[in-house]
Amino acid sequence: MSWPVGSGAVRLVIARCSVDYAGRLAAHLPEANRLIMVKADGCVAIHADGGAYKPLNWMNAPNKLVEITDDDPVQWVVTNPKNETLTITLHEVISDTAHELGDDPGLQKDGVEAHLQELLAATPESIEDGLTLVRREYPTAIGPIDLVCKDPEGTTVAVEVKRRGEIDGVEQLARYIERLELDSSLGDIRGVFVAQSIKPQAKVLAESRGFTWVEVDYDQLRGMAPDELRLF
Incomplete structure (x- = not known):
């Protein structure tokens, strides 16, 4: 049966x-x-x-x-x-x-990670030149993708955003891309793993999966000038 x-x-x-x-x-x-x-x-x-x-x-x-x-x-x-x-x-x-189990509210990101995602959605070109946002929190059957964008060639770009980039985040991005590949209307798809800092093992895994990785400066995205970054 x-x-x-x-x-x-x-x-x-x-x-x-x-x-x-x-x-x-x-x-x-x-x-x-x-x-x-x-x-x-x-x-x-x-x-x-x-x-x-x-x-x-x-x-x-x-x-x-x-x-x-x-x-x-x-x-x-x-x-x-x-x-x-x-x-x-x-x-x-x-x-x-x-x-x-019923409906799940999903993972609640900490304040920094949620704000980082928001800032990157507003300025996708800070991830990669020519990138434009399609949708933030793009829904899939296994959870929302942080950002889905398009590059100048029309390729769909799935972006996973973390405060600290570790292997788990790369694996999560791989699972999301598997879901997107079931939708033929999206065309070619590639992944970008973004974090404030990314561990060496995660960088190696991302590259082995064909993903690119980007480390971003949270304070720079918030528009803070270098001379503002002081305690006293």
């Missing part, structure tokens, strides 16, 4: 399972106890008890999840629009629950 992904409920399954991914490459997770999370937006993620927030394997929404109960053990086959598949074999189900 098909589990109604995107139905508004989050399904949490703790099970002894093995997982096989087939797509751009092949990957296998041997049998072990894991948490399988099917989010309301259709994202499917498999977590171990470790590794912080990052899943061992996942499939971003939109997906189709088919539950095959004729065989023993039961299998879930998750397929995305690119025909990549994630096959989860459930050797033993320990817990299977579903929960309605």
Whole structure:
């Protein structure tokens, strides 16, 4: 049967399972106890008890999840629009629950980060020459993108703004761009990671993902002259 992904409920399954991914490459997770999370937006993620927030394997929404109960053990086959598949074999189900989480107000940025985003929206050329704003807080199924702009060549530019640039922010930008790429009307899309300071590891990761990164001066954006930057 098909589990109604995107139905508004989050399904949490703790099970002894093995997982096989087939797509751009092949990957296998041997049998072990894991948490399988099917989010309301259709994202499917498999977590171990470790590794912080990052899943061992996942499939971003939109997906189709088919539950095959004729065989023993039961299998879930998750397929995305690119025909990549994630096959989860459930050797033993320990817990299977579903929960309605309701609407989420989203992450509340601290004052500096929120104001930084506001200043950059007003002056996108401070990020890159010729950049023009399309929309601030551009909506996607996984949350709003800080800024979506256009460059002089007409390329769509997704901008993620942080006060301190770390690896998590680069990963967040990558997820947003995956969502934008589902909309063919946006044409070519690229990413820019912007922060007051960016850690070296985040710079390397951004470049490896094909993103550019920009460090900006918050006080300069606020129009403060150098001689104003004094305590006494």
